[in-house]
Amino acid sequence: MTTRLHDLSGDAVGDFVRERWGGLLEEIGAGAGERYAAGEAFPRGFLARAAREGLHRLSMPKDVGGEGMGSNVWGRVLEEVTRQCDEAAFPLVVSMSTSIAFTLYQSGDAALAENYVRPLVAGELTATLGFTEDADFWSWETELTRDGEGGVLSGRKSYVTGGLLSDVFLVYAGSGEGRLAACLVRHDDPGVTLTPANGIGFQSAGMAVLTMDGVRLAPERILTWTDGLDHSQLYLNERRSMQAAWTVGRMRALVDRCAARLRTATRQGRPVLDYPNVAAGLGRMHIVTDAARTMTHDVLDRQARGETDLTYDAKISAAKHFSAEQSMLIAHEALRVLGGHAFYGDEFYGRYLRDCTGLIPAGGTQHSLEITIGNMVAKHLI
Numbered sequence: 001m002t003t004r005l006h007d008l009s010g011d012a013v014g015d016f017v018r019e020r021w022g023g024l025l026e027e028i029g030a031g032a033g034e035r036y037a038a039g040e041a042f043p044r045g046f047l048a049r050a051a052r053e054g055l056h057r058l059s060m061p062k063d064v065g066g067e068g069m070g071s072n073v074w075g076r077v078l079e080e081v082t083r084q085c086d087e088a089a090f091p092l093v094v095s096m097s098t099s100i101a102f103t104l105y106q107s108g109d110a111a112l113a114e115n116y117v118r119p120l121v122a123g124e125l126t127a128t129l130g131f132t133e134d135a136d137f138w139s140w141e142t143e144l145t146r147d148g149e150g151g152v153l154s155g156r157k158s159y160v161t162g163g164l165l166s167d168v169f170l171v172y173a174g175s176g177e178g179r180l181a182a183c184l185v186r187h188d189d190p191g192v193t194l195t196p197a198n199g200i201g202f203q204s205a206g207m208a209v210l211t212m213d214g215v216r217l218a219p220e221r222i223l224t225w226t227d228g229l230d231h232s233q234l235y236l237n238e239r240r241s242m243q244a245a246w247t248v249g250r251m252r253a254l255v256d257r258c259a260a261r262l263r264t265a266t267r268q269g270r271p272v273l274d275y276p277n278v279a280a281g282l283g284r285m286h287i288v289t290d291a292a293r294t295m296t297h298d299v300l301d302r303q304a305r306g307e308t309d310l311t312y313d314a315k316i317s318a319a320k321h322f323s324a325e326q327s328m329l330i331a332h333e334a335l336r337v338l339g340g341h342a343f344y345g346d347e348f349y350g351r352y353l354r355d356c357t358g359l360i361p362a363g364g365t366q367h368s369l370e371i372t373i374g375n376m377v378a379k380h381l382i
């Protein structure tokens with residue numbers, strides 16, 4: 001364990017990630033392109049191995065087996081893991097799981113900490129989110145009904161990140177009279193079915209449709225019968241900063257890859273980087289990536305200092321929004337500066353582009369973030 005992790009500047013976090021997990025990340029990344037083309041989820045075993053090597057526990061509090069380094073460190077490490085690992089789905093799925101572990105920890109429930117948070121931190125379990133079902137939540141099909149002390153859950157969640165790789169699902173459901181419940185469902189509960197889901201991108205992230213048919217839940221699995229909306233906001237708010245960190249890591253990987261290619265390309269007997277239009281394109285890519293990174297680090301630091309609103313933080317939403325927009329902008333720029341290479345010379349750019357389109361709706365649509373932030377500005381709330 002290096003002491004340099006306490007230095008969050010420059011390349012220290014990158015060096016730390018390389019030293020601790022570099023070999024593993026290379027191994028995980030090695031088959032990424034082929035898996036993506038085949039639509040195969042990355043092997044589950046990588047999650048357990050990374051957890052054994054301490055990735056999941058980094059930011060979690062010490063009383064649940066973590067290293068207690070906080071979200072500012074974890075977000076930066078997540079960014080670096082995403083930058084260094086060519087299997088972009090891997091850090092995405094890890095971070096979904098750690099975000100859920102963190103949300104469950106925040107509840108202060110000792111049984112949840114023992115039965116879920118600790119195993120999630122140790123990598124014995126992986127968790128993800130079952131929220132969306134192609135309808136607004138007042139019209140959801142998923143319903144939790146009372147059954148003695150517990151409940152019975154039926155419904156369908158349409159697009160679950162890492163669904164095929166996860167053991168536990170944090171599911172939100174209608175519970176009557178316009179209320180939302182939150183509960184924990186396990187992949188092997190009777191009545192649970194997981195089927196592969198198709199989308200534009202994230203082909204190796206084990207995307208799934210989660211179907212629940214009369215799933216019986218003991219009372220300890222029901223986190224709340226009535227405050228599911230607030231509960232989901234706690235999760236989504238924290239999640240957005242991690243989504244931004246993932247995005248910045250992927251943007252940096254794109255800029256690195258683009259620069260490496262441009263350093264070796266020549267046209268008309270000259271290195272293409274000698275052409276000012278090409279150098280300027282690379283410069284533009286770096287500038288917006290660095291701005292998204294600075295914004296994301298700022299919210300990570302605010303979170304670590306306890307300065308963010310836990311249910312809806314405008315700066316966190318802005319970091320998610322800005323990084324998603326800029327990730328698409330630099331994909332466009334890469335196509336300009338690389339010529340046909342980005343389209344047919346290296347499949348990395350196709351994966352990048354397809355995945356980044358998903359950042360526009362994921363974690364709350366860009367529109368919804370703009371509307372909320374606009375209303376907050378109008379009311380002098382920010």
Ligand SMILES: Cc1cc2nc3c(=O)[nH]c(=O)nc-3n(C[C@H](O)[C@H](O)[C@H](O)COP(=O)(O)OP(=O)(O)OC[C@H]3O[C@@H](n4cnc5c(N)ncnc54)[C@H](O)[C@@H]3O)c2cc1C
Nearest residue numbers: 129130131132134159160161358361362363364365367368
């Ligand atoms: C890559 C990716 C990963 C995902 N992973 C998961 C996951 O793990 N678990 C999960 O549960 N979900 C997941 N989702 C789903 C994601 O959370 C939703 O797609 C997202 O929240 C948007 O919801 P929606 O698709 O219902 O779109 P909608 O909210 O229906 O949006 C459709 C359009 O209507 C607009 N709109 C909707 N309501 C309003 C309103 N009140 N006022 C004004 N405009 C409005 C939106 O801005 C948008 O333009 C994932 C999605 C993607 C793309």
